[in-house]
Amino acid sequence: MSADAATELRIVGFLCNWCSYGGADTAGVGRFQQPTDLRIIRVPCSGRIDPLFVVKSLVNGADGVLVSGCHPRDCHYSEGNFYARRRLEALKSFLPILGIDERRFEYTWVSASEGQKWKTVVEKFTERIHELGPARKINAEMLAEAKAMFATV
Amino acid sequence: MQYLDELKSKIKEKLPDLDVVIGWEQGFDPLRATPLFMRTEEDVDKLTWGPLCVHNLATYLTGLKGKKVGVVVKGCDSRSIIELLQEKLINREDITVFGLPCEGVISMKKVARAVGTLDYIEKVDVTTKGITVSAEGKDYDLPLTEVGADKCGRCQYHNALLSDVFIGDTIDDSAEDDYSDVTEFEAKPREERLNYWLAQMDRCLRCYACRNACPLCVCRDHCVAQSRDPHWMSQDDTVQSKWFFQMIHAMHLAGRCTECGECERSCPVGIPILLLRRKMNKQINELFDYKAGTKIDAKPPLMAFKVEEDNINERGW
Amino acid sequence: MAAKFLPTNQLASWLAELSGQYRTLVPRREGDAVVFRPFEEAFAPELGVRPTMSTKASVFPKCEPLMTFKYEKDEEDPGKVMVDVTERRDDAPAVVVGGRPCDVAGFFTFDRVYNTEKIKDLNYLARRENTFFVSLACEQPATTCFCNWVGGGPADTKGADVLMVPVSGGWLMEPVTDKGGELVASLEDGKAKEAEAQAVKDKANAAIGDAVDVSAAQDKLLALFDDAAFWEAQSSKCISCGTCTYLCPTCYCFNITDEKFGMEGVRMRTWDNCMSALFTMEASGHNPRPTKAHRLKNRVGHKFSYYPSLHDGNIACVGCGRCIKSCPVSVDIRAIVQNAIAAPAPEQEG
Numbered sequence: 001m002s003a004d005a006a007t008e009l010r011i012v013g014f015l016c017n018w019c020s021y022g023g024a025d026t027a028g029v030g031r032f033q034q035p036t037d038l039r040i041i042r043v044p045c046s047g048r049i050d051p052l053f054v055v056k057s058l059v060n061g062a063d064g065v066l067v068s069g070c071h072p073r074d075c076h077y078s079e080g081n082f083y084a085r086r087r088l089e090a091l092k093s094f095l096p097i098l099g100i101d102e103r104r105f106e107y108t109w110v111s112a113s114e115g116q117k118w119k120t121v122v123e124k125f126t127e128r129i130h131e132l133g134p135a136r137k138i139n140a141e142m143l144a145e146a147k148a149m150f151a152t153v
Numbered sequence: 154m155q156y157l158d159e160l161k162s163k164i165k166e167k168l169p170d171l172d173v174v175i176g177w178e179q180g181f182d183p184l185r186a187t188p189l190f191m192r193t194e195e196d197v198d199k200l201t202w203g204p205l206c207v208h209n210l211a212t213y214l215t216g217l218k219g220k221k222v223g224v225v226v227k228g229c230d231s232r233s234i235i236e237l238l239q240e241k242l243i244n245r246e247d248i249t250v251f252g253l254p255c256e257g258v259i260s261m262k263k264v265a266r267a268v269g270t271l272d273y274i275e276k277v278d279v280t281t282k283g284i285t286v287s288a289e290g291k292d293y294d295l296p297l298t299e300v301g302a303d304k305c306g307r308c309q310y311h312n313a314l315l316s317d318v319f320i321g322d323t324i325d326d327s328a329e330d331d332y333s334d335v336t337e338f339e340a341k342p343r344e345e346r347l348n349y350w351l352a353q354m355d356r357c358l359r360c361y362a363c364r365n366a367c368p369l370c371v372c373r374d375h376c377v378a379q380s381r382d383p384h385w386m387s388q389d390d391t392v393q394s395k396w397f398f399q400m401i402h403a404m405h406l407a408g409r410c411t412e413c414g415e416c417e418r419s420c421p422v423g424i425p426i427l428l429l430r431r432k433m434n435k436q437i438n439e440l441f442d443y444k445a446g447t448k449i450d451a452k453p454p455l456m457a458f459k460v461e462e463d464n465i466n467e468r469g470w
Numbered sequence: 471m472a473a474k475f476l477p478t479n480q481l482a483s484w485l486a487e488l489s490g491q492y493r494t495l496v497p498r499r500e501g502d503a504v505v506f507r508p509f510e511e512a513f514a515p516e517l518g519v520r521p522t523m524s525t526k527a528s529v530f531p532k533c534e535p536l537m538t539f540k541y542e543k544d545e546e547d548p549g550k551v552m553v554d555v556t557e558r559r560d561d562a563p564a565v566v567v568g569g570r571p572c573d574v575a576g577f578f579t580f581d582r583v584y585n586t587e588k589i590k591d592l593n594y595l596a597r598r599e600n601t602f603f604v605s606l607a608c609e610q611p612a613t614t615c616f617c618n619w620v621g622g623g624p625a626d627t628k629g630a631d632v633l634m635v636p637v638s639g640g641w642l643m644e645p646v647t648d649k650g651g652e653l654v655a656s657l658e659d660g661k662a663k664e665a666e667a668q669a670v671k672d673k674a675n676a677a678i679g680d681a682v683d684v685s686a687a688q689d690k691l692l693a694l695f696d697d698a699a700f701w702e703a704q705s706s707k708c709i710s711c712g713t714c715t716y717l718c719p720t721c722y723c724f725n726i727t728d729e730k731f732g733m734e735g736v737r738m739r740t741w742d743n744c745m746s747a748l749f750t751m752e753a754s755g756h757n758p759r760p761t762k763a764h765r766l767k768n769r770v771g772h773k774f775s776y777y778p779s780l781h782d783g784n785i786a787c788v789g790c791g792r793c794i795k796s797c798p799v800s801v802d803i804r805a806i807v808q809n810a811i812a813a814p815a816p817e818q819e820g
Contacts (some may be wrong), residue, residue, distance in 0.1 A: 052385070055400045059393045072178035072467070073460065089465045090407050090436055090455065096339050097432040098400070099347025109467075138393045143355060146348035151512045173706075180800035182613040187800035190706040208799060212709065216762075262502045270519045271795070272612030289610075356505050358523075358532070360743075362711035366798045373710075374747030381727070386742045388727045390533030420796030421713045423502030423524055 005019065009063040013040045014049050018076035022112025024122075025107040032119040045069065045122035046107075047080025051091040058100055061137055064129035065109040068121065074111060075131055081109070103132060156321040157202045160225070160251060162198050163318045167223055167249055174223030174251070175213055177206040183277040184264065184286065188213070191223075200225075203279050204297065207258045209233055209370040209413040221247055227255035229304060231313035232411035232446030233368035239449055240314075240409070242371055252313025254324045255295050257305030259284060262423060264300050268293055289375050303334075303427075304414045305375045314447065332435045338428060350396055357395040357420045363426055364402060366419035369409050377401065403429045408437045408454040411446035471651040473667070477640040481517075485509045485567065487656065492602070493564040495528050497521040506566065517568050517606060524719035524792060525569035529577060529597045532716075533740045534616035536593060536726070541733045562595035565653060567604040567634075570787040571626035572617045574603045576719025579788075582781045583722055593739070602649050605630040606641075609670055611678040614791025616656060616804055618681040622788055624674035635667040639741065643665035682804075684785070685776060686811045691775035697816050698763065704806050705766040707799045708745075714769065714793035714801070715743035720786045723749070744768045769807050 015021040021042050027034065044047055046069025054065045067088060075081045088107040095102040106125055110118050136142060157281050164174050173190050178199040179188035186205040199317050202225070210224050211233035213343050226234065231252060237243045265271045276287040283296035297305070311324035338346065361378070364370045377385045385401070386394050402416070410430045417427035437443055441454035441464070476484060486644040488494045489509050496515040498507040503522040509515065535558045544550035579599065584591035608615070608624035617623060627633045631650030635642045642663045645651040660667075694700050725742035728735055742749055745766070750759045751771070759765050777786035787803070794802050 040319055051375055051404050052401060053162075054383070055404070056397065059397050059400070074353065079458065082460065083455070085462065085465060086441070087407075089462075090433070091404070093436040093440070094403065094433055096343075097335065097346065097429060098396075099343050099345070099350060101343060138391075143351055143392055146351035147355070148512065149207060149345065149348045150352040172653060181794055181802045181805075185800050187802075188707040190703070192703075213707075265502065270612075272520060272614070273610065274613060305604070353501065356500050357502060358716045359741075360712035360716045361746075362709070362713045362798050365709040365711040379746070379748055387729045388533065388725065388738060389729055389736070390531075390740065415798070419709075419711070419713075421503070421796040421798075422500070425501070466753065 007130070008011045009134055010067060011038045011064040011126060011128075011129055012040045012041055012051060012062045013066045014046075014055045014066065015040055015067075016046045016069040016076075016081070017042055017044050019074065019112050020046075020110045020118070023068075023110040024119040026112060026115030027118040027122075028115075030115045032115060034119050034122045037063075037126050037129065038122055045077050045080035046084035046088075047075070047077065048052065049054050049084055049088070051087050054088075054091060054105055055078035058095075058104060058135070059138070061135065062104075063132075063135045064104045064125065065106075066121070067105075068110050068118075069107075069134045071109040071111055072151075074109075101135075103128060103133060104135060118149065155202075156253060157200065160202060160320050161197050161200055163251060163320060164200070164223065164225075165194055166190065167318070168194065168197065170221065171223045171249060172220040173217070173340065174225070174249075175210045176200045176225040177202065177208065177210075178249075182271075182274045184244045184259075184261070184271060184274045202253065204257060204259050204284065204301075205279070206263070207275070207302070207418065209366075209368055209415050210280060211237065211413075212366060213416065214248065214368070215371050216373070218243060219247070221249070223249040223251060225253065226255075226313050226316070227258070227423060228308065228310035228312050228314065229255070229413050230368075231315045231412055232310060234368060234446075235315050235372065235449050236409055236411055236446035237371075239446075239451060240371075240453065249318070250313065250316045252316025252319045254312045254321045255305075255308075256311065256324065257301040257308065259295075259297075259300055260302040261418075263302075264295060267295055267300060273346070292321075302418075304412060310447075315449065332431060334428065335432050335435050351392050353424050354396040355392050357424060358422060359390075359395060359398070360421060361398075362419040363416035363424075366415040367402075367406070368413065368415065369406055369411070370402070399426055399429055402426075402432050406430060407433050408441070408443060408456075409445050410434055412452060471645040472650075473641040473645070473660040473664055474654045474657035475637075475640060475663050476634070476643050476657050480640070480657075481515065482511060484513065484657065486511065488565050488653065489668075490571055491563070493562055495525070495564065497568045502747070506569075509567075515568060520570060520608075520612060521568070521573075522717070522792075522796065524717060524790060525573040525603070526576060526719050526721075528564060528566045529601050529720065530594065530724075530741075533738055534558075534593060535736045535738050539631060539728075539735055539737065554791070558748050559593055559596045561600050561674045564601045564606060566601060568606050569603060570608055570790065571605050571624065571628070571630065571633075572615075572622050572790040573625060573719045574605045574609065574629040575617075575622055575788045576790075579720035579784070579786045580722050582647045582748070582784065586616065602631045602653065603629060604632040604634055604643070604650070604653065607635045607671060607674065607675050609636055611674070612791060612795070613619055614794040615789060616682070616791060617789035618678050619684055619804070620785045620787050620789045624678055625671040635665045635670055637670065670793045682808070684811070685783075687774040687807050688778050688783070689775075690810050690815075691771045691807075692779075693815055694810055694813060695767070695771070697813075699811075700813055701763040701767045703760075704770075704809060705761075705763040705801075708762050708766050708801050709799055710745050710747075710762040710765060711798065712741075712743035712745050713796050713798065714803075716741055716791040717744060717796050719788050719790055719792075720773070744772070753813070764805075766801075770803060772809070773803075774807055
């Protein structure tokens with residue numbers, strides 16, 4: 001089911017080392033077919049994820065960003081994901097004012113044993129990003145359009 | 154100018170025990186006040202107080218750590234001090250707060266819009282309703298309801314929430330803040346919101362006045378925006394890097410911003426960045442029922458958690 | 471050269487005509503600010519109020535690529551990397567309309583540094599030689615104006631190619647250079663408006679009043695160099711942002727960084743400012759200007775003392791007043807210079 005190269009989008013995944021990265025590995029070992037749009041960056045814990053990782057990816061042209069960590073109460077470091085949850089939730093609700101589509105960002109919890117769940121998460125998120133289509137790149141042309149829109153401001 | 158004499162005498166009383174007291178004096182024209190650092194009694198005589206005292210003087214406190222500092226505050230400014238104390242960025246015993254009741258301050262931008270330019274201000278009279286400005290031989294009667302700062306129209310904290318010396322009578326009325334500016338902006342189509350920020354941020358100079366005027370931007374000379382390692386931001390003059398800095402600012406102030414509006418006031422090219430801070434505050438309030446700078450012993454929401462969050466829906470994937 | 475008349479209703483068509491040949495920058499209102507942008511018919515130029523920004527960026531942009539580079543690995547020898555470098559220089563002809571006489575005078579401060587016998591900044595010169603100025607005379611000084619203190623005036627023509635003087639129904643366009651004559655060649659004769667324009671200029675010159683003599687600042691600021699208490703008092707309210715320097719028509723400092731993405735990158739020059747801690751941060755971690763007092767001392771001292779002492783007494787300030795009026799806390803450079811002159815002379819050691 002791998003997306004064909006021409007329509008592949010750029011999705012950045014920040015995965016915690018202990019659960020979700022393991023979950024993705026489990027999905028791989030189980031030879032589950034998954035879309036190939038996701039580029040994974042492994043981090044020690046979802047608590048390591050500065051919300052700015054997400055924003056920077058989105059501003060610089062990522063079509064989607066997916067964060068995945070251990071389930072609440074299952075954090076390898078006891079409470080990293082609790083802090084992450086607050087930050088990521090605040091970020092998610094902040095995106096609309098920027099005019100960035102909040103659907104391009106999602107966070108979730110997948111444990112190391114949940115290979116099947118990982119496959120579902122990747123499929124669903126990739127499908128969503130494909131429905132949204134590629135994010136518009138911020139460039140000179142887009143800026144000129146923006147300026148024209150506010151010609152009278 | 155109400156309470157000014159009393160304020161002066163209280164400051165003179167405390168001055169011998171303090172290294173410096175920060176207030177306001179008249180600046181280069183009758184409209185512009187400027188922060189005043191009082192070290193002697195003669196300095197205290199220059200002090201002014203009124204709707205032209207726009208600056209949040211709490212901004213200077215972290216830079217004066219270790220000194221005995223007195224500071225004159227309006228209601229909104231006192232919230233910044235509370236937030237700084239709560240984060241243990243300043244020591245309570247080093248700070249003497251002279252609190253005042255405030256009915257609102259002037260927005261220089263609104264005066265500029267009403268008068269056309271602030272280049273020729275000759276005279277300013279503070280009236281009971283607002284101010285009268287004389288420029289180029291013309292008088293402009295400008296009530297606070299027209300030229301008051303936006304934050305004052307929705308003020309819930311007229312009186313300093315924290316003070317060692319409180320001067321004057323407390324003001325009882327308190328407005329509602331329904332964040333209608335945020336919801337109105339968010340009701341616009343997404344493309345328009347995005348374009349709005351691109352069009353605005355394009356003229357950003359990267360002078361970082363928004364950052365340096367912020368009382369809670371405490372990293373000062375060690376800001377990630379200028380760090381080369383880690384390399385968060387390119388030096389390139391692109392709209393995305395300038396916009397991205399505003400996101401950094403908003404994220405770093407999440408649950409800490411007291412909405413004093415200094416960031417927006419200090420922007421030399423008038424970018425309306427307070428809207429971003431307000432959006433974050435609105436969300437923090439909705440998610441964690443928290444308002445920064447109102448309780449001295451509270452814990453900032455992003456430095457805490459609950460195992461079962463009240464308002465976060467775990468997403469079932 | 472004969473002066474010409476530009477009626478208000480022909481401004482747009484004249485600017486459109488210029489735009490055909492030159493990158494034409496005009497002041498444009500954006501929100502509460504007035505900034506210089508390439509002329510577009512959809513945006514009426516704002517010539518009524520003083521621009522928030524100076525014309526500096528027309529010759530010395532906020533950010534300019536000096537070169538682009540690309541690394542390529544040798545296929546035969548993976549240890550070997552080749553780098554391909556392309557120099558970048560912008561010499562497209564440009565006209566800037568609506569800067570004030572002080573703005574235009576600012577470039578002389580640059581010239582003394584970037585165009586010397588020993589040092590020629592080729593990127594700067596490429597634009598300097600190809601940028602022409604139609605400056606707009608001021609009718610009335612603002613409360614922050616002090617161009618006359620530093621050798622300027624509200625209708626000064628130094629550095630301008632054309633001086634634009636507001637008169638009834640439009641502007642009198644007085645060519646100053648041959649190039650200026652070319653720029654206004656298509657306009658109608660302005661003889662009839664000359665007397666009126668002269669009256670406007672005379673009135674402005676009278677309104678700005680007497681200049682304060684700041685020549686004593688050169689020695690005095692140097693004498694106060696080690697007076698930490700003086701500089702701490704002067705800089706107490708400074709918040710150390712870069713507004714003053716970035717709006718200044720004469721601040722010419724820059725930073726150079728390589729911004730690399732994968733195997734490709736750009737070496738770019740960007741504005742830098744002495745209010746920033748990183749400006750003087752050394753590789754060892756030592757910073758010779760660790761506090762805002764050191765930094766503000768440098769800004770004032772450089773403009774009114776160190777620069778004049780290197781460049782025949784020319785002050786590196788044109789008195790536009792932007793650093794005063796746009797400063798978030800109203801730091802007034804005039805007051806600092808006057809305070810320095812009035813300060814008691816520090817005792818000489820040894």
